[in-house]
Amino acid sequence: MSFDYDVIIIGSGPAGFSCAMQSTKFDKKVLIVEADDNHLGGTWLNKGTVPSKALREAADLIQDFHTQFGDEKGRKPFERFRMEDLLSYKKSALDSKNRKVKTDLIKNEVETARGWGEIVDEHTVTVKDSLNKTTTYTTENILIATGSRPEEPKNFNIDHSSVLDYNSILNITHIPRRLVIVGSGVISFEYATIFASLGTRITILNDSDEFLPFLDHEIRDDVFKVLKKKGIIIHTLSKVKEVKPNPLRTCMEVVFRSELEDRLQVLESDHILYVGGKIPNTDNLFDSTLNIDLNDEGYINTDHHYRTAVKNIYAAGDVTGDPTSASASFVQGRLAACSMFDIPSESPTGDIPYGIYSIPEISGIGLTEEQAHDMGIDVTVGRAYYKNLTYADINHRTDGMLKLVFKTDDLKLLGVHIFGDHATDLIHLGQSIMAQDGTIKYFIEHVLNYPTYSEAYRVAAFNGVNRVYKAGVKYKNILNNKS
Numbered sequence: 001m002s003f004d005y006d007v008i009i010i011g012s013g014p015a016g017f018s019c020a021m022q023s024t025k026f027d028k029k030v031l032i033v034e035a036d037d038n039h040l041g042g043t044w045l046n047k048g049t050v051p052s053k054a055l056r057e058a059a060d061l062i063q064d065f066h067t068q069f070g071d072e073k074g075r076k077p078f079e080r081f082r083m084e085d086l087l088s089y090k091k092s093a094l095d096s097k098n099r100k101v102k103t104d105l106i107k108n109e110v111e112t113a114r115g116w117g118e119i120v121d122e123h124t125v126t127v128k129d130s131l132n133k134t135t136t137y138t139t140e141n142i143l144i145a146t147g148s149r150p151e152e153p154k155n156f157n158i159d160h161s162s163v164l165d166y167n168s169i170l171n172i173t174h175i176p177r178r179l180v181i182v183g184s185g186v187i188s189f190e191y192a193t194i195f196a197s198l199g200t201r202i203t204i205l206n207d208s209d210e211f212l213p214f215l216d217h218e219i220r221d222d223v224f225k226v227l228k229k230k231g232i233i234i235h236t237l238s239k240v241k242e243v244k245p246n247p248l249r250t251c252m253e254v255v256f257r258s259e260l261e262d263r264l265q266v267l268e269s270d271h272i273l274y275v276g277g278k279i280p281n282t283d284n285l286f287d288s289t290l291n292i293d294l295n296d297e298g299y300i301n302t303d304h305h306y307r308t309a310v311k312n313i314y315a316a317g318d319v320t321g322d323p324t325s326a327s328a329s330f331v332q333g334r335l336a337a338c339s340m341f342d343i344p345s346e347s348p349t350g351d352i353p354y355g356i357y358s359i360p361e362i363s364g365i366g367l368t369e370e371q372a373h374d375m376g377i378d379v380t381v382g383r384a385y386y387k388n389l390t391y392a393d394i395n396h397r398t399d400g401m402l403k404l405v406f407k408t409d410d411l412k413l414l415g416v417h418i419f420g421d422h423a424t425d426l427i428h429l430g431q432s433i434m435a436q437d438g439t440i441k442y443f444i445e446h447v448l449n450y451p452t453y454s455e456a457y458r459v460a461a462f463n464g465v466n467r468v469y470k471a472g473v474k475y476k477n478i479l480n481n482k483s
């Protein structure tokens with residue numbers, strides 16, 4: 001049986017894009033269906049990863065400029081810089097990236113169709129465009145890469161003007177003096193530090209008593225110190241009861257109850273940013289007679305080849321649930337293409353790093369010190385503080401630390417945890433050593449460029465080795481790998 005396409009991909013985010021690029025390298029005929037009339041690239045390019053990082057970069061530059069070159073009048077950054085400048089910085093980054101994605105698809109002969117894609121049977125997809133015209137295509141394989149969208153709050157509404165979600169904050173027209181962030185995940189933390197760097201007074205309302213619970217405890221302590229320095233206030237165990245305008249004081253009011261104090265409190269703010277969970281985009285996507293299996297939260301279940309319960313229909317990216325990240329989606333889309341065209345491929349092995357693009361950044365891979373202890377592994381840690389690194393001194397970015405967790409007996413590296421400038425990049429040196437079952441001796445025995453942030457690995461390795469030495473092991477034996 002012949003079809004119009006070898007694969008039709010619904011959604012042009014990182015999962016869809018990488019599946020398309022990999023499939024065309026296998027000489028397959030590919031169609032990407034995208035509901036957004038104006039842009040390809042999904043949340044990755046237009047609402048999430050890239051725009052938030054472009055805003056972050058602009059805020060970071062402003063903060064740098066403001067701290068390095070001060071202001072004799074003592075003005076805050078929001079009195080010296082305009083949101084318009086940040087938005088145009090973001091726009092130029094997005095325009096450039098959007099052009100590149102479009103060019104890559106055209107160069108690789110990937111066809112695109114704009115409109116709402118719906119799978120009507122195993123081999124047929126319809127696309128309804130903005131003029132309500134429906135076109136039908138047939139295909140051998142289908143990839144669902146429709147991503148996710150922000151969840152709505154339960155007891156107030158997002159009006160995208162005073163009360164924002166992670167999409168509408170990207171178009172805010174001025175730097176707010178006060179911002180209340182409801183939610184305590186990675187995105188809320190990123191936006192908290194971005195706006196705090198611009199001088200905005202930030203309050204985070206967190207309905208649980210945990211904040212980034214997966215962080216190493218010392219990294220978390222360091223993060224809290226920096227949050228305090230930035231004036232960011234966090235209310236834990238606090239539930240929002242109501243959000244309403246106060247016309248007399250021309251502001252918004254957030255009424256919340258803190259379990260710790262057991263009383264209603266009111267916060268005044270210019271804007272509220274709600275960052276709750278995500279919802280998979282599966283509405284009106286496939287005919288109910290198709291046996292595509294969803295989990296309790298509505299995410300699509302797949303096997304480890306990203307195949308759904310229907311043999312030729314695959315799903316990748318946010319629509320399949322955790323880890324919902326662009327980095328994972330790129331890999332999943334590519335592997336789905338390999339699987340559908342029977343090309344041998346390896347799933348990524350080893351630990352996966354996480355990256356939080358706050359100011360400063362946080363990143364980690366492998367075991368934390370607590371996890372290693374819980375598992376009964378005898379570990380020692382080595383620390384390097386940014387304030388002791390020449391490069392951090394030169395950059396005036398001295399907040400943060402890098403921590404190595406390694407086995408005491410053979411110095412094998414088990415985890416790296418970093419809080420500080422360029423942490424999300426820096427983590428990959430530790431990742432490479434861990435992937436090769438390496439030891440912290442690598443950082444002592446190899447020459448690393450100087451001055452760099454990578455020097456932190458050398459400093460932390462020496463710090464760790466010294467700790468093993470203090471515990472009674474001869475230095476010579478440590479470096480000869482004898483305990």
Ligand SMILES: Cc1cc2nc3c(=O)[nH]c(=O)nc-3n(C[C@H](O)[C@H](O)[C@H](O)COP(=O)(O)OP(=O)(O)OC[C@H]3O[C@@H](n4cnc5c(N)ncnc54)[C@H](O)[C@@H]3O)c2cc1C
Pocket residue numbers: 010011012013014015016033034035036040041042043044045047048049050052053115116117118145146147148166187281284285316317318319324325326327328329357
């Ligand atoms: C504020 C924010 C910051 C983030 N920062 C990072 C980061 O720093 N690093 C990182 O790795 N990840 C980050 N992420 C997560 C990342 O953006 C997502 O995990 C990633 O974009 C998911 O990719 P995807 O391909 O699954 O879907 P998406 O990128 O969401 O793309 C899905 C596409 O499918 C289209 N679509 C949906 N339904 C249909 C339909 N029926 N027909 C046609 N088209 C349809 C949508 O219009 C959309 O374009 C961030 C997310 C947010 C919100």
